Amino acid sequence: MIKGVNRQVVDVLETGSEYFERALFFVKPEFSYVSEGKLRENARQILKNASAPPSTRTKRGKMYYFLKVLKYCAAAAGGAAATLILSAVL
Numbered sequence: 001m002i003k004g005v006n007r008q009v010v011d012v013l014e015t016g017s018e019y020f021e022r023a024l025f026f027v028k029p030e031f032s033y034v035s036e037g038k039l040r041e042n043a044r045q046i047l048k049n050a051s052a053p054p055s056t057r058t059k060r061g062k063m064y065y066f067l068k069v070l071k072y073c074a075a076a077a078g079g080a081a082a083t084l085i086l087s088a089v090l
Contacts, residue, residue: 007026007029008026009024009025009027010024010036010043011023011024011025012044012047016048027039
């Protein structure tokens with residue numbers, strides 16, 4: 001039970017998520033003068049950004065696998081070169 005709380009709340013029913021049907025945003029007291037339309041627009045923008053993975057994470061993942069493949073190719077080339085050098089010496 002909540003007693004004595006006086007807050008402005010923005011309730012967003014269209015979250016764009018298959019998991020969540022509703023989102024509640026509690027407005028800071030110093031921004032209570034902002035229009036409801038602007039608050040709702042900002043809340044929808046936050047929900048939109050929260051539903052997508054960060055672009056740095058996906059780019060970092062692709063770069064990680066690219067570097068891993070590059071290391072394996074370099075190791076294979078080094079092994080082939082060492083084999084050729086040793087077979088020429090012997």
